[in-house]
Amino acid sequence: MKRWTLWVPLALFALFCAFAGWQLSRPKDEFVESTMIGKALPEFDLRAATADRPALATRDFLDGKPRLLNVFASWCVPCAAEAPQLEALRRRGVDIVAVAIRDRPDDVAAFLARYGNPYSRIGADDLSEVQLEIGSSGVPETFVIDGKGIIRYQHIGDIRPGDVSMLLTKLEDVR
Amino acid sequence: MIAELGLAALWLAAALAALQLVAGILAQRDSGASLAMLARPAAIMQGLLAAFAFLMLLVVFAQTDLSVKLVAMNSHSEKPLIFKLAGAFGNHEGSMLLWITIMALSGALIAALERRLPEKTMLATMAAQAFVGLGFYAFLLFSSNPFERLPQPAPEGMGLNPLLQDIGLVFHPPTLYVGYVGLSVAFSFAVGALLTRQVTPDFARAMRPWVLGAWIFLTLGITAGSYWAYYELGWGGWWFWDPVENASLMPWLAATALLHSASVLAARDALRAWTIMLGVIAFSMSMVGTFLVRSGILTSVHAFAVDPERGTFILVLLTIYIGGALLLFGLRAGTVSEGERFSVASREAALVFNNVMLSAILGVVLLGTLYPLVTEAFNVRVSVGPPYFNPVGALFVFPMILVMMVGPLLRWRRDTISRLAKPLALVAAAMAVGLLLIAVLSPVGILPLLGLVLSLGLAIASLMPLRGRKLRLLPIATWGMIMAHFGIAVALFGMASESAFSQEKLAAVKVGESASVGPWTVVLADVVPTAGPNWTALEGRLLVSYKGGTAKEIDPQSRNFWAPPQETTESALVTRWNGQLYAVVGREAGPGRWQLRLWWKPFVPFIWYGGVLVALGGVLALIGRVAADLKRRNVKSRSALRRTEKAA
Structure with a gap:
């Protein structure tokens, strides 16, 4: 065997590592983005999901103030995981409204009592109708809605601590 | 409390791996010789601690402790107990813990049992095993802690993917993992032999049972996985060339080649560098497969743990371990002479041919698996499937099967084909009759036709080594080879028949x-x-x-x-x-x-009957090898005893 052939495996492997590293460093958009971004919220008028917060309708978004619309459910574990981040956003003065998906009032109340209640309004979406109309495919998801009721940004999955400042910037951008 | 116990055991095991590494390195010099006694106990204790940590994970899953994040994410209180336990490794963190547990346990086993190699080679081997282990401990502890608690216990778990709630899942992943990770032993042996320049027949004999053991599990795991996909997915197929399936096939191909080249090294002191290379490649394929699946750079139906951050971590580990081993190979293999020569018509030559073909098939599968990754660089999305894998693979499988018929009949070092004229003519005649019969009875495609004919030929040829031998005196390992080769024929028959007549x-x-x-x-x-x-x-x-x-x-x-x-x-x-x-x-x-x-x-079940036969052949070969080793050891110790008696 020639000496140089002994280095062929290492060279091939280096090539593989280079490719794999380059692939990993590329951002991958594997989420299904809502086609509703840039469009107005659909018309809806949901009943209140709990006794101690008002209900939610499209007209509540038209007051000129940007806010977050959080899609959550009491039966969803990542929703509990993002609760501290929502609370942090609320303390920074962000108005957060929510849609509770396929939930019971008692369960929602118990969930909020346990993990905190950062919401100013909570609508109950018993059949995921509003959820589907705004282009959300799971829980939790968070939308940035501008003061005219137009969907500006969609965050899929739970809000991680690193996402808080990103969401604040997005809200600032649409002001 | 139980989760914390498990975590503590993991940290202790990692610390022992560090001790094992340092002791193994320092003991290479005479000045550190006193540390040599630490390596074996450290390896054994490390294995026990890792096993304890895994047991603790099983306990939290059995109790459905929803304050543990992994349980909350992957289990559910209403699940049957057996699936709760299986859920412990039906996710990224748990399966990595299973990985490290098997790795530590196999390290403990070599530390406890292996006495044939020179002590320094053995210490280098254990240091290598600890070095690889440390990387995976770091991965587990810093980025995939299975025992992480939730700040608040979850009200209920999210459940386990229903496809995985099947009795097949309870046994399939652990079996496969024993195979994947068992190959780490071959990797460590290869690195240890390179470091201490001890690439000898003794090294091959010491490594062979471990490779054989891992290979048996890998064979069973792949067979079981194929059957699981067949009946559970409801698509009627038994192999989909999915990246995860390929990830299990590639180490198997490398390990199969390694088994055969180790036989040549053990028997004839030839193919030294090649055997070392395969030892490195086999476990490297396990790690590359894991990386491809976990990092999300390839999309697969199995991808349960897609996370670029983890992908980066595994890539760094790969670069260190595989890159390091290949660098060592480049530096040292040139100083390892190729060993004994042999003629073209000889057992060695047939085994070399088999090795080259297996490596080529490995290359074909690897290329097909990575190809989408490469084209994506040029923004072209392709998926590579059966139209590539089947014919291109067959190009190398079919010649390999032809040589498989002849190889076991050849003598070591030098032989003549004319000596084998009679049995080979018989096999050729059977294949010709088979070809005619099938061609007349029903028209089938060229690949299934060749597959059917070759399986017939191989089935007959694989029994030929029994010809003219006293069956009671035939070594158990030879029975193993016959059964494994016959199993390949049976599986090939099932595959060809399924493809031709479904x-x-x-x-x-x-x-x-x-x-x-x-x-x-x-x-x-x-x-x-x-x-x-x-x-x-x-x-x-x-x-x-x-x-x-x-x-x-x-x-x-x-x-x-x-x-x-x-x-x-x-x-x-x-x-x-x-x-x-x-x-x-x-x-x-x-x-x-x-x-x-x-x-x-x-005849579709023949695919899995064949797989089981191949694995059983491996079991027989393992029993045969271990029995022969024990006998040799007894003879040696008895003769040593006699010598001391004489001296006295």
């Missing part, structure tokens, strides 16, 4: 109506709702009869799981000696009509 029928039938596929008549007797512990289902009551014989009831289901919500199809099978009827019930197709999907697959 019949499929898709029908929409009302209750009371019938459909037929091949020799089977299927009557949809009823469709009834039914329920299990965590699912509801529509169950089709099918009355099936073979060639108008007595009817038998089978009940395929379309299941709805509620945690997490997902639909699965549970196929129903009728196995006869000459094939399988495969039935799936689908949705309602119009009022009162139900979709029925039926397959008649002649």
Whole structure:
């Protein structure tokens, strides 16, 4: 065997590592983005999901103030995981409204009592109708809605601590 | 408390791995010789601690402790106990813990049992095993802690993917993992031998049983995985060339080549550098496979842990371990002489040919798996499937099978083909008759035709080594080889037959109506709702009869799981000696009509019978090798005893 052939495996492997590293460093958009971004919220008028917060309708978004619309459910574990981040956003003065998906009032109340209640309004979406109309495919998801009721940004999955400042910037951008 | 115990055990095990590494390195010099005594106990203790940590994970899953994040994300209180336990490794963190546990346990086993190698080589081997282990401990502890607690316990778990709630999952991943990770021992042996320049027949003999053990599990794991995909996914196929399947096939191919080249090294002191290379490659393929699946750079139906951050971590580990081993190989292999020479017609030459073919198949599979990754660089999305893998793989499989027929009949070092004229003529005649019969009876594609004929030839040829031998005196390891080669013939027959003769029928039938596929008549007797512990289902009551014989009831289901919500199809099978009827019930197709999907697959179970035979052949070979080793050790110690008596 020639000496140089002994280095062929290492060279091939280096090539593989280079490719794999380059692939990993590329951002991958594997989420299904809502086609509703840039469009107005659909018309809806949901009943209140709990006794101690008002209900939610499209007209509540038209007051000129940007806010977050959080899609959550009491039966969803990542929703509990993002609760501290929502609370942090609320303390920074962000108005957060929510849609509770396929939930019971008692369960929602118990969930909020346990993990905190950062919401100013909570609508109950018993059949995921509003959820589907705004282009959300799971829980939790968070939308940035501008003061005219137009969907500006969609965050899929739970809000991680690193996402808080990103969401604040997005809200600032649409002001 | 239990989770914390597990975590503490993991940290301790990692610390012991560090100790094992340092002791193994320092003991290479005379000044550190006193540290040598630490390495073996450290390895054994490390294995026990890792096993303890894994046991603790099983306990938190059995108790459904929802304050542990992993349990909350992957289990559910209403799941049957066996699936709760299986859920412990049906996720990224748990399966990595299983990985490290097996790795530490195999390290403990070599530390406890292996006494043949020179002590310094053994210390270097244990240091290498600890070095690889440390990387995976770091991965587990810093980025994938399975024992992480939630700030607040979850009210209920999210459940386990219903496809995974199957008895197959309980055994398939651990089996496969023992295979993957068992190969780490071969990797460490290769690195240890390179470091201490001890690439000898003794090294091959010491490594062989470990490779054989891992290879048996890998064979069983792949066979079981293939059967699981066949009956659980409800697609009627048994191999999909999915990246994860390829990830399990590639280490198997490398390990198969390694077994054969280690035989040459053990028997004839040839192929030194090549054997070392394969030792490195086999475990590297396990790690590359894991990386491809976990990092998300390839999309796969199995990808349960897609996370670029983890991908980066594994890539760094790969670069250190595989890159380091290959660098060492480049530096040292040139100083390892190639060893004994042999002629073209010899057992060695046949084994070399087999090795080259296996490596080529490995290359074909690797290229096909990575190709989408490469084209994506140029923004072209492709998926590589059977149209590439089947013919290109066959290009190398078929010549390999031809040489497999001859190889075991050849003598070591030098032989003549003319000596084998008679048996080979017999095999060739059988294949010619088979070819004619099939060509006349039913037209089939060229690949299945060749597959059928070659499987016939190999089945006969694999029994040829029995010719003219006293069966009682034949070594057990030789029986193992015969059985494994015969198993390959059986599996190939199943694959070729499935591809050549399968019949499929898709029908929409009302209750009371019938459909037929091949020799089977299927009557949809009823469709009834039914329920299990965590699912509801529509169950089709099918009355099936073979060639108008007595009817038998089978009940395929379309299941709805509620945690997490997902639909699965549970196929129903009728196995006869000459094939399988495969039935799936689908949705309602119009009022009162139900979709029925039926397959008649002649001889398809032979694929898995063959796989089991191959694994059993491995078991026989392992028993034979270990028994021979023990005998040799006894003889040695007895002669040593005699010598000391004489001296006295």
